[in-house]
Amino acid sequence: QQQVKQSPQSLIVQKGGISIINCAYENTAFDYFPWYQQFPGKGPALLIAIRPDVSEKKEGRFTISFNKSAKQFSLHIMDSQPGDSATYFCAASTNWGADGLTFGKGTHLIIQP
Amino acid sequence: DSGVTQTPKHLITATGQRVTLRCSPRSGDLSVYWYQQSLDQGLQFLIQYYNGEERAKGNILERFSAQQFPDLHSELNLSSLELGDSALYFCASSVEGTTGELFFGEGSRLTVL
Numbered sequence: 094q095q096q097v098k099q100s101p102q103s104l105i106v107q108k109g110g111i112s113i114i115n116c117a118y119e120n121t122a123f124d125y126f127p128w129y130q131q132f133p134g135k136g137p138a139l140l141i142a143i144r145p146d147v148s149e150k151k152e153g154r155f156t157i158s159f160n161k162s163a164k165q166f167s168l169h170i171m172d173s174q175p176g177d178s179a180t181y182f183c184a185a186s187t188n189w190g191a192d193g194l195t196f197g198k199g200t201h202l203i204i205q206p
Numbered sequence: 207d208s209g210v211t212q213t214p215k216h217l218i219t220a221t222g223q224r225v226t227l228r229c230s231p232r233s234g235d236l237s238v239y240w241y242q243q244s245l246d247q248g249l250q251f252l253i254q255y256y257n258g259e260e261r262a263k264g265n266i267l268e269r270f271s272a273q274q275f276p277d278l279h280s281e282l283n284l285s286s287l288e289l290g291d292s293a294l295y296f297c298a299s300s301v302e303g304t305t306g307e308l309f310f311g312e313g314s315r316l317t318v319l
Contacts, residue, residue, distance in 0.1 A: 127307070136208060136296050136310030137249070182249060193239050193262050194308060198248035 096120050097185050099197025107205050112170040114200045116183035119164065123185040127194070128157065128168050131180045140181070141168070173204045209233065212297050212311035220319055224285040227314045231278055231299030237261070238280040239308060240272055243294040255280055256302055287318045 098117045106112045118126075127142035143150045143157040143166065150157045156169040170177055180201050184194040209232035219225055231238050240252040242265075251264030255274035266272075269287075274280045284291060294315050298308040 134312070136210070136298070136312050137308075138208065138310065139307045142307070193251050193254045193264070195251065196241075196249040 096195045097183060097197045099183050099200060101200060102198070103201040103203075105203045105205060106173045108173065108175060110173050110204075112168075112173045112177065112202055112204070114168045114181055114183070114202070115165065116167065116185075116197050117163075117165045118185050120185070120187070120195075121164070122187045123195075124188070125186045126157070126159065126166050127184050127186075128155075129182045129184060129196075131182065131199075137182055170202075173202075175204045175206050178202060178204045208309040208311060210297060210299050210309050210311035212295075212314050214314055215312065216315050216317075218317045218319060219287060221287055221289060223287050223318075224283065225287065225316065227282040227284070227295050227297075227316075229280045229282070229297030229299075229311060231280070231297075232309055235299035235301050235309070236278065237300045237302045238274055238278070239298045239300070240266075240280070240282050241296040241298065241310075243296060243313070244292075249296070252282070284316070287316075289318050292316055292318045 128140045129137035130140045131137040141152050141155050154171045159166045180199045182199045183197040186194045211230040213228045236257045239254045242250045252266040254262040258274050269285050272282045294313040296313045298310045
């Protein structure tokens with residue numbers, strides 16, 4: 094049973110455009126929703142995270158939008174740059190992240206110059 | 207550099223064999239997590255240890271086992287290996303009960319021939 098569904102599987106965006114990746118979850122006990130970024134040959138690294146008491150969190154060009162009633166959250170990358178080309182994973186956890194993470198299957202993002 | 211060290215980086219072995227993957231967490235981190243990454247399944251949570259004790263179990267096969275030692279390093283043992291066990295195995299560590307951020311190593315790539 095896949096508890097976190099991520100889409101799209103791959104995404105191509107022009108430089109300067111907005112990249113949008115969506116995730117949906119089923120477990121209402123989830124209370125921590127991070128996004129991880131992974132470059133080839135490296136392990137995933139935390140990009141940005143949100144808790145369900147807020148609907149949006151922004152850090153630089155990266156924004157998480159959270160819709161608790163729909164059980165959905167999304168990552169927006171504004172002014173996308175070639176250096177943003179990577180695989181992005183959404184994830185969710187209970188106990189504010191202390192219980193380990195359930196990951197989506199990832200989105201391979203390519204930013205074309 | 208996340209501060210998490212995994213060895214070996216690459217491992218090639220034959221079906222039916224047994225291998226051990228090693229992980230040294232970041233200094234001060236008490237929790238260690240093991241994940242398996244494959245192209246079709248994404249990042250699958252295997253098991254979590256906290257200060258030497260098993261804390262949570264995910265999709266870990268009975269042929270796999272892990273432990274965390276008093277110095278907090280961890281080992282993942284994979285036995286009776288099958289072709290389908292070929293994957294990237296990631297170790298991550300965290301400071302329990304804080305932000306929930308996981309710090310991933312660069313992974314051990316296992317190829318079973």
